[in-house]
């Protein structure tokens with residue numbers, strides 16, 4: 001094999017929002033930095049998500065991370081010098097019965113008392129006042145509303161971090177996957193890409209659903225799984241919906257051009273030959289929310305079936321993964337949108353796509369150093385809600401890489417909480 005190419009202060013694996021943000025902030029701290037991305041910037045989750053930047057209804061263990069990230073989002077366009085479709089229009093989670101409202105009330109109480117969040121509980125009348133197009137036919141009992149929540153364009157935001165990083169001299173290796181993180185004497189020494197070795201004593205693994213395979217080779221057995229989720233985009237509408245709305249099953253966001261993005265909660269778990277690996281660790285998650293992932297036993301065969309693939313999308317970089325969207329879920333999302341907002345929901349779907357969520361059994365990320373492998377930092381497993389916290393996760397990674405304090409207490413989301421079997 002060829003010798004090493006060059007030595008970097010920092011190597012970042014993964015060109016999603018976390019990796020690109022980490023590289024930018026590290027470069028601002030004066031570090032020489034290389035991003036290695038196996039496809040294109042934003043090809044995976046960061047370019048394919050719904051674009052909610054949401055604090056409310058999060059697991060309280062990751063709320064401090066998200067609240068700190070919100071401070072970055074609020075100044076993001078000025079800081080990066082680029083438009084990313086940022087709009088702080090609030091997030092509304094509708095309650096369709098008293099039980100749902102009570103659950104939201106309990107979350108709101110903790111969010112306000114323990115974290116000082118501006119979340120409010122709305123009565124039905126207040127909900128209709130804020131959402132004048134919401135159907136009166138629907139039995140809305142009330143809602144949880146966080147005015148400081150926002151939204152942004154996923155692919156544009158990810159590219160904005162990347163381009164700002166490039167301007168500071170960050171190097172990039174696109175279209176090739178890191179095959180192995182090399183360690184020696186209990187510390188990171190670099191990564192292998194094909195037959196080339198890139199040397200660095202600090203490596204950030206922000207490889208989304210590709211992280212677990214890389215980390216296994218250094219002894220961190222992260223029980224990470226992959227859920228395929230579908231998003232649909234409608235034609236543009238003249239009617240404005242500034243808030244992001246979570247209906248009973250569907251998330252709704254209007255994009256910067258007036259089109260609506262719709263996504264049904266949950267997704268498909270495509271069975272693989274090694275699916276047995278973490279099955280038991282997900283038993284509780286499956287019991288707690290059986291709708292979260294529909295098991296697709298036919299996945300190994302489906303790859304060979306002809307499928308009608310929707311037209312390519314301008315703003316979503318291609319991925320080498322086989323990612324067919326689920327038409328039924330898109331239709332379900334459209335039906336719910338039309339039922340909730342009959343005046344504005346009557347817009348045709350223009351396209352649908354899928355993305356693979358990198359989930360962990362407790363549905364919160366793994367963020368921080370890997371104990372026992374000095375110089376290796378991990379930010380992965382955001383479990384379907386890492387776009388919002390992505391910028392701050394990147395900042396934390398950069399801080400740790402530079403030997404500075406994380407700036408947010410991440411002990412509750414440390415990778416250490418999973419059983420480790422270090423070499």
Ligand SMILES: Cc1cc2nc3c(=O)[nH]c(=O)nc-3n(C[C@H](O)[C@H](O)[C@H](O)COP(=O)(O)OP(=O)(O)OC[C@H]3O[C@@H](n4cnc5c(N)ncnc54)[C@H](O)[C@@H]3O)c2cc1C
Pocket residue numbers: 013014015016017018019036037038039040041042043044045046047048049050051052053054176177178179206207208209210211214229230231263354355356357379380381382383384385386387388389390
């Ligand atoms: C359909 C869908 C809807 C979502 N909606 C929301 C939402 O509304 N709000 C929210 O906050 N979050 C949402 N999320 C989650 C959010 O998109 C992710 O949590 C976030 O983008 C994760 O960013 P990341 O940088 O960690 O990972 P990714 O964006 O997945 O990036 C990881 C990158 O690493 C690369 N990679 C993998 N393996 C290797 C390797 N070996 N070598 C080199 N590169 C590698 C991949 O190609 C990829 O580009 C959604 C996700 C999906 C799929």
